Amino acid sequence: MPQLSSRHWLAAIALLTASQVQAAEVKVDVLQNRLAHPWALAFLPQDQGILITLKGGELKRWQPGKGLSPAIRGVPKVWAQGQGGLLDVALAPDFAQSRKVWLSFAEAGDDGKAGTAVGYGRLSEDMQQLEDFTVVFRQQPKLSVGNHFGGRMVFDGKGYLFIALGENNQRPTAQELDKLQGKLVRLTQDGKVPQDNPFVGKAGVRPEIWSYGIRNPQGMALNPWSKALWLNEHGPRGGDEINLPEAGKNYGWPLATWGINYSGLPIPEAKGTSAPGTEQPLFYWKDSPAVSGMAFYNASTFPQWQNKLFIGALKDKDLIQMSVDGNKVTEDGRLLGERNARIRDVRVGPDGYLYVLTDETDGQLLKVSPAA
Structure with a gap:
């Protein structure tokens, strides 16, 4: 294994297999089933329930004792093919005043291909409709035939929205700064380009870009202790990663990867597990679990979970x-x-429990806590 910097030596820990580590038992309550491939959830304030996106294109609300609502009207038409569809959901930081609900989704182009789009609508007082949905961001060009949309969104608490974008299974685009494939973008809370983004004013470079060299991001969360943004992404065959995306930096794909092609051969563009001008992951898995949503635990409900990070597989x-x-x-x-x-x-959740979605035809919403 190549020598890693002191910042990244713990990546080697990921070589442990699941059988080599044990976790405490948990208690699991099934709150809802019969969810057709749910993708993301967001908590409404004041115990008004949970918004859940279904990949096929529906947004629904779940409430304790009442179950699942009919589909909320006003959701944009989505391109529900392959990995595409309705993706992430996030409440605006000023939701109490604006009632803005943000959605990311796969949007069709003119040539049978698609790309990730992001917009918001106002959730009606009766919770039955998204009013005046407005698309403020579109991944350009549209290159996906069903793969690697990304779509996770995070508000950073400083007035900015981050959107993680896959490279649509078009490897070289992750390094091409005139395209929005394989990038993390940073916008204002109104969907505009901040003037202090790292590539603003540079010819031939998309000003929305914050960082690049990303393959297929599937989880993103703000570290509550450092306030830094953490992002995870799928490697190819092996090499799932956790990265700390910083302004203007290159996270390697496909020039540097800890994985290989699905054929068993090396990635054609790869220089190895590292490449000049690229960042090493904070952590990687030799065998890909296919990482997904992620959440830091900073609640007081279960002290044994303090300083833990939970990632779906x-x-x-x-x-x-x-x-x-x-x-x-x-x-x-x-x-x-x-x-x-x-x-x-x-x-x-606001109550300190973990809430988990299973991506199945008969998907479930789970409430998870330590067993004791």
Whole structure:
């Protein structure tokens, strides 16, 4: 294995297999089933329930004791093919006043291909409609035939919105700064380009770009202790990563990767596990769990979960528990493997419990807590 910097030496810990680590038992309550491939969830304030996106194009509200609402009207038409569809959902930081609900989704182009788009609408007082939905961002050009849309959104608490974008399974585009494939973009809360973005004013470069060299981002969250943004992404065959995306930096794909092609051959463009001018991951997995949604635990409800990071796994059908110490992270174990279900999203609820979505035809909303 190549020598890593001191910042990244803990990536080697990821070589442990799930059988080598054990996690504490958990209690799981099934709150809702019969969800057709749910993708993301967001908590409404004042115990008004949870918004859930379904990949096929529906946004619904779940409430305790009442179950699932009919589809909320006013959601944009989505391109629901392959990995595309209705993706992430996030409440605007000023939701109490604006009632803005943000959605990311796959949007069709004119040539049978698609790209990620982002917009917002105003949630009506009766919670039955998104009014005046406005698209403020479109991934350009539209290149996906069904792969690697990304779509996770995070408001950073400083007035900015980050959107993680896949490279549409077009590897070279992640390094091409005139395209929005394989990029993390940063916008204002109104969907405009901040003037202090790292590439603003540079010829031939998209000004929305914050960082690049990303393959297929599937989880993103703000670290509550450092306030830094963390992002995870799928590698090819091996090499799933956690990165700390910083302004203007290159995270390597496809020039540097800890994975290989699905054929078993090296990635054609790869220079190895590192390449000049690129950043090493904070953490990587030699064998890809197919990471998905991620959430830091900073609630007081369960002290044993303090300073933990939870990440869903699609291929491994599990919930990964990790310990965080500054910018060092180690895997503790897996929590939900016995359910044999693809984990798509995980969030910490206002009550301090974990809420998890399983990405299945008959998907579930789970409420998870330590067993004791």
